[in-house]
Amino acid sequence: MQALIDKIRRREARCGIIGLGYVGLPLALEFARAGFHTTGIDVDAGKVERIGAGRSYIVDVSDAEIAEAVEAGRLVATTDFAAIRDLDTINICVPTPLRKTKDPDLTHVVNAVNEIRRYLRRGQLVILESTTYPGTTEEVVQPALESSGLRVGRDFCLAFSPERIDPGNPQWGTRNIPKVVGGVSPDCTAAAVALYEQCVDTVGAGLLDPRRRDGEAAREHLPQREHRPGQRDRPHVARARHRRVGGDRGREDEALRLHGLLPGPGLGGALHPDRPLLPLLEGQDERLRAALHRAGRAHQRGHAPLRGWRR
Numbered sequence: 001m002q003a004l005i006d007k008i009r010r011r012e013a014r015c016g017i018i019g020l021g022y023v024g025l026p027l028a029l030e031f032a033r034a035g036f037h038t039t040g041i042d043v044d045a046g047k048v049e050r051i052g053a054g055r056s057y058i059v060d061v062s063d064a065e066i067a068e069a070v071e072a073g074r075l076v077a078t079t080d081f082a083a084i085r086d087l088d089t090i091n092i093c094v095p096t097p098l099r100k101t102k103d104p105d106l107t108h109v110v111n112a113v114n115e116i117r118r119y120l121r122r123g124q125l126v127i128l129e130s131t132t133y134p135g136t137t138e139e140v141v142q143p144a145l146e147s148s149g150l151r152v153g154r155d156f157c158l159a160f161s162p163e164r165i166d167p168g169n170p171q172w173g174t175r176n177i178p179k180v181v182g183g184v185s186p187d188c189t190a191a192a193v194a195l196y197e198q199c200v201d202t203v204g205a206g207l208l209d210p211r212r213r214d215g216e217a218a219r220e221h222l223p224q225r226e227h228r229p230g231q232r233d234r235p236h237v238a239r240a241r242h243r244r245v246g247g248d249r250g251r252e253d254e255a256l257r258l259h260g261l262l263p264g265p266g267l268g269g270a271l272h273p274d275r276p277l278l279p280l281l282e283g284q285d286e287r288l289r290a291a292l293h294r295a296g297r298a299h300q301r302g303h304a305p306l307r308g309w310r311r
């Protein structure tokens with residue numbers, strides 16, 4: 001795996017992103033800015049076409065940023081998964097919506113992994129970035145990729161690094177939000193860290209969980225998922241309190257706006273509103289966390305339904 005790490009450090013590796021949404025497109029641009037030849041693969045031909053034409057569809061990304069990367073020959077987008085054959089690194093950034101039963105729907109992840117499996121070769125690094133529960137990398141992704149006959153750690157690298165972007169946040173983006181990485185083996189961690197170090201300011205490494213090795217990285221993601229419903233709740237509570245004491249709603253809104261706290265469903269992406277139940281899948285040892293989540297959701301429902309809220 002040292003050859004792959006060296007290639008990454010020389011920025012000669014060919015990087016690939018599967019899923020060019022709120023998470024994948026900004027990451028693709030960071031790779032391209034770092035000098036990597038980057039290929040974005042998406043099933044949505046419209047998005048692929050727009051990238052080729054230098055037109056953005058993501059709030060945090062400007063047309064100029066895309067056009068610059070495309071014109072420099074550092075970013076190409078395609079719907080053709082055969083491009084995976086030529087890639088050294090592959091980041092999976094596809095959606096993981098919740099089913100009606102509130103467990104994550106891994107259909108898009110499984111579809112992407114099956115495509116990678118078709119073209120997987122020795123020396124590649126695969127990283128799952130989609131939001132999911134601990135264990136997904138080893139229990140779902142690894143067996144599917146190893147059914148190719150290649151072995152993780154020996155032939156290719158596999159890691160989990162949950163994306164934590166906050167679309168629309170002018171202060172924190174892909175580059176300065178610290179990245180946490182959990183590799184299936186120490187070599188896998190080293191390769192993934194080497195990749196992110198080229199374009200992310202802070203990378204947390206060595207987060208292997210001896211039982212479920214992507215577990216620590218997934219758990220690092222939990223506080224953020226918990227923070228967001230709480231953050232959305234605060235303005236609802238503040239407004240309700242203000243109404244009770246006959247406050248001036250305009251002034252209250254202004255104060256909330258200053259703190260970036262106006263309520264809303266989030267600017268986009270799949271992470272925010274419906275995620276808080278995901279940690280419940282973690283199991284019996286998470287009773288306290290589960291109780292907090294249930295209480296938070298009940299509280300939120302009681303104060304102001306998200307649906308129908310207008311800014």
Ligand SMILES: NC(=O)c1ccc[n+]([C@@H]2O[C@H](COP(=O)([O-])OP(=O)(O)OC[C@H]3O[C@@H](n4cnc5c(N)ncnc54)[C@H](O)[C@@H]3O)[C@@H](O)[C@H]2O)c1
Nearest residue numbers: 019021022023042043044096108111130131163269270271
């Ligand atoms: N948006 C956020 O705020 C945010 C933050 C952190 C983590 N996440 C997580 O990151 C993941 C991606 O979220 P997003 O907001 O970028 O989603 P998104 O819907 O904006 O983008 C996902 C993209 O993947 C494409 N896609 C779907 N299936 C595919 C497949 N099999 N092959 C190739 N492309 C495919 C879609 O066409 C779409 O363009 C999710 O798991 C989400 O929970 C999102």
